[in-house]
Amino acid sequence: MKIARRRIGFLAGVVITTLFIAIAALAIVWTPYDPAAIAIVHKLQPPSALHWLGTDQLGRDELSLLMAGAKASVGVAFLAVLIGAGCGIPLGLLAAARPRTIDELVMRGNDLLFAFPSLLLAILLTAVLGPGAWVAVVAIGVFNIPVLARVTRAAALRIWTLDYCLAARAAGKGAALISWEHVLPNILPILAVQLTIQFSLGIVAEAGLSYLGLGVQPPAPSWGHMLGDAQTLTAIAPSLAVIPGATIVCFVLGLNLLGGGLRARRAA
């Protein structure tokens, strides 16, 4: 019974995640309406056959906006995860492979990075560079680095204690080669789980930054920005505040189920 329940969760996670990423990819080439098409005469319409999710305060099709917003969220979160993985994983491998001083250095550096929650970093960067999608990518990505480094290091340390690594070391193989050939492939499942988690955190972080006006800039649509616009309209059009948020919740839930399922499969 328990196993079946976990399986359902995992499958649900896979389905939801694939659906969202597919929609985001589709939105690059096609949406039901042009998300930028303003038509104030059609503003604030309820869902209908023409507009499946209704229209917003400027008459833009809500469904098209959501799809285009998926593009922004997935794009930013993905690039941020890339940054985190690209810098964090090598750092973690290095820390696990090398003698104590380098390990200490990397870990202290990690602690330093932890002092900057992504929002604070985004605020600083915005003050300097002005708001934009790239600022969001960097801010979220930089905060991914210490997390991935820490997880990589913990997992790699465990592999390093195994016999074949010690044997390779005794045979004279370099630490870098060992990391690449033996350690990395064995820690990939753990990393996959963590990357999924960081991706889902990135989605929420991007939405938060866009809500504050610090992320993806209008007129490019983003879920967070839609929520920001909807705030003055909550009295007359509450659905505008509910729908983008519910979309975020669905996506993140799917990602969390996926991550949880991956972790369970690995443990099983």
Next chain:
Amino acid sequence: MRAIAAANLRLLMSLLLASSSILPTTPAAADAPVAATAAPTATRDRVIVGLQLEPPTLDPTESPAAAISEVLYGSVYEGLVRFAPDGGAQASLAESWDVSPDGLTYLFRLRKGVRFSDGTPFDAETAKFTLDRVIAPGSINPQRTRLAALAAVDVVDDHTLRLRLARRSGGLLQSLAGSAFVMLSPSSIATDGQRPVGTGPFRFAAWRRGDSIELSRNPAYWGGAVQLAGLSFRFIADPTAAYAALMAGDIDLFSNYPAPESFAQFAHDSRFVVFVGPSEKETVLGLNHRRAPLANLLVRRAISLALDRRAIVDGAMFGLGTPIGSHFPPTNPAYVDLTGRYPHDVTAAKALLKKAGYPDGLSLILKLPPPAYARRSGEIVAAQLAQAGIRVTLQDLEWAQWLDEVFTRHDFDMSIVAHAEPLDYDIYGRDDYYFGYVSAEFKALLAALEQTADPGQRIPLLHAVQEKLADDAVNGFLFQLPWLCVWDARLQGQVLDGVLDIVDFSRAHFVPGTPPRGVAADPGALGDAGAGSGWVVDGAIACLLGVVGLVVLAGRRLGISYLGGRLLMLLLTLAFASLVVFTLVQIVPGDPAHFMLGLQADPQAVAILRHRLGLDTTVWQRYLDWIAGLAHGDFGTSYTYRIPVGALLVERLQVSVPLAAYALMLTIFAALPIGLAGAASRGRPGSALLSGLTQLGLAIPNFWLGLLLILVFAIDLRWIAAGGFPGWQSGLWAGLKALTLPAIALATPQAAVLARVLQGALVDSLHEDYIRTARAQGSGEWRILWRHALPNAAIPALTILGMQFSFLLAGGVIIENVFFLPGIGRLVFQAIAQRDLIVVQSVVMVLIFTVVAVTFCVDIAYALADPRIRARARGS
């Protein structure tokens, strides 16, 4: 047993010590607000007014911008007469007047003992000076045609003025009430544009370009000093920002509120009063008759037919506003409804265009000034004209650009703007007005109107004026712009003048007990600073004591070397963070001094300011100065507010710290039972439900939850206000009520995380031997969980809690913006918008310091609580 009890006790102690780093001590909190305020019953005496547009200059004789009057007419400047509520003239600086039977001579008796705010006396000489300027050849006064009949002004004696007219002028008295005829002093005339000097109840204090204008009470006003100590005007054109400012209490009154979509929300909120008034502002689609297609009557008629006024009012103004068919306000008794002259008929419009020689339609550019009504109407008008085959390109202009391109240089096809001057149909008689409409018949009508002041004769003439404008389809007449105002219900005594859409604050005051604003919100009220700040300092000292106690305990238990290592780590982290923050902030392009003083600033003033800001020293020097300042508690001086950042911080911390503490408490109180229940019910159906609950809690973004909570509790159920913070002076309960929804929004995702971690740790520890022993001894499941499993599971939970604090702080920044709380988060955002980098730099540093310090304390508490780490620490 005793060992376990001792372990629990130690755990409890370390929890308390760790949490005391975050919570201020209650006794200090309860006492200090009363002790710290010098005048416990101090009432707010400065009004902050929100306006959409900033005046380009402060001299109304230089520019036609209505914003000048909104700020200065009646407050700083006064004329001989002023508008009565019915549009007629009533006494102001002139006490009374006589008109000769032939209507060609007016004698004014002026008020005695009136002075300008710079000390110059007001008398007939200054009045003559003012009026002579208006009628002099080469005068640039925007309303000079209103006084075209004035031939000469004579000084009879010090307080008597005679006006001699070249011909009768029926509307002379009303004209003299106009905003461009206010009395000015010769001594200040050259600088009135930047530092206005007038006779009114307020005097000019400061103009922060792009931001605000400050006025202060004139104690020597002839009408007696007013109750308000000062007026401040803030310029906010963006509808969302205007809404946020009102909700947050940053603004007391908004005149010409730009977001009609949220109007209904204020109407239902008992904290606010809303006002929808008629105005004399005709919103018009201005057509440039100098351009070829628009010179053609048929084309203009086609444009009028293509417009659907009702749709424009519904779309741009959310139904607030009355469609008009000509250039005349519907509230005037002489109004005639000509909206039916060109009903919405696209087919007829296309036919007319074809007849005019444009069968394939034409292309026109529509230039729009900043106000929201113009931008939104422009979108709709473009869509409607497109249906008739007229392709419209929209161009958004800033106000200064609009005045230059459209109003002065007449470089436009179409434009939308509301004409604010009352009874300004005479603009259609001016060849050089921006429409470029020239009509001899119209001018004849105007001349006839000038001849008579008798209503029986004026009204038919006014009808004829309106019909002529409609017949010639001179412009697309859209709607009368309603005057939307929203204000704080505690502000009373203000008079709304519907003729000029100006609020008269001379008898305005706040309900006694309205708390004064803090310095961050109202820098003009520097004297109010320090109210209620006592407990923040007390709380900070208490936290410091708690941390010192923790450190001492740690030193004794864990050994000096371990402690020393952690402290060193702390200092290194702070040093690195400060470097990063400083570097990021210093590489910003642009010169802060130039930004503060404005583009036309005098180079010498810029140099002096750069020296004061320390910008002429080397980067390293600046960094070291900053660090030294931080160590002393000197966080620098804010660029925009010109007050110490420390004062700003103390004020804002009064909201952010209680919010974080409240959220932390909620997190623990929610996560504990859920985690315990999850562990107790594992393997049973209940655990699936709990697991689903926590999964959901994890997935919900905290700011969206905040929006939902506002939707349900504030808007639907009306239990709580939809944002804003009343201030701790209004009472502990009122403050906590305002922080409840934000704390719930902040706490929910954190509680979900903590519950899952706690549950996992509990389940893990349930496999241990001592648990099996306890079960064998007959202990119940809950007892086992509480006494045995929990102390061990609490350790990883504590680590997570410490990490969560940094998320709480960061999350607090977003939540403060959702609920419009005057905390550190909003401070940072306002500072970014104003490019006040000193504030950003110092506040971010404070936030990072708090995060790092809390992590340090949690690490210590963790080490104290876990005997294994303690042993390792002592051993190493």
